[in-house]
Amino acid sequence: MNTYFPAALLAALFLAAPTAGATPPDGPGVPGGAAVPAPTTVRLTVSGPAPATTAPSPEATTTSAPAGRTVTLTCDPAGGDHPRAEAACADLDATQGRVERDSDTACVLLYDPVEVRAEGVWQGRPVSFTRQYGNTCELNARTGAVFAF
Known part of the structure; x- marks a missing residue:
């Protein structure tokens, strides 16, 4: 039995195969063949600053x-x-979905802790982030607008 493929069949298979990075064909909801971004939904929580750690005076x-x-x-x-x-969203896109980023902002050395949490999905990838920052300046410098609410 002969196991070769005719050249025309191989050419048809090659031409029908998708190429890496190709955009999908036009279709409903896909104008101009543009790729549809995966959904992003993240639940964000900020707790703090914490109460004062020193004992209150009797009058307070x-x-x-x-x-x-x-x-x-x-x-x-x-x-x-x-x-x-x-x-x-722009901050998350700029960091490829990472909540925290590098910063050279100088913050006052005041300890007034803030705890943050992010749970959800960024462009189809899971996001799970929990961190405590020394104060809101440090939080804002390291997370941008993500926790600015």
């Missing part, structure tokens, strides 16, 4: 720690209940 009334704040951020298009959704 005790205060409780500020309640945690939670928002949902969606991107492509920017939305959710994050007040700076467009800037937060």
Whole structure:
């Protein structure tokens, strides 16, 4: 039995195979063959600053720690209940979905801890981030607009 393929069949198979980086053909919801970005939905929580660590004076009334704040951020298009959704999505896109980035901002050495959490999906990839920062200046310098709410 002869096991060769005719040249015309091989050429047809080669031409029909998708190429790396090719855009999909035009279709419903895909104008001009543009790739549709994977969804981004991230739940963001900020807790703190924490209550004072020193004992209050007898005359002072005790205060409780500020309640945690939670928002949902969606991107492509920017939305959710994050007040700076467009800037937060731009920051995530600039860092390839990493919540934290390098910063050379100098912050005051005041310890007033803030804990943050991000859980969700950025462009189809899972996001899970928890960190405590020494103060809100450090938080803003390292996370940009992501936790600015």
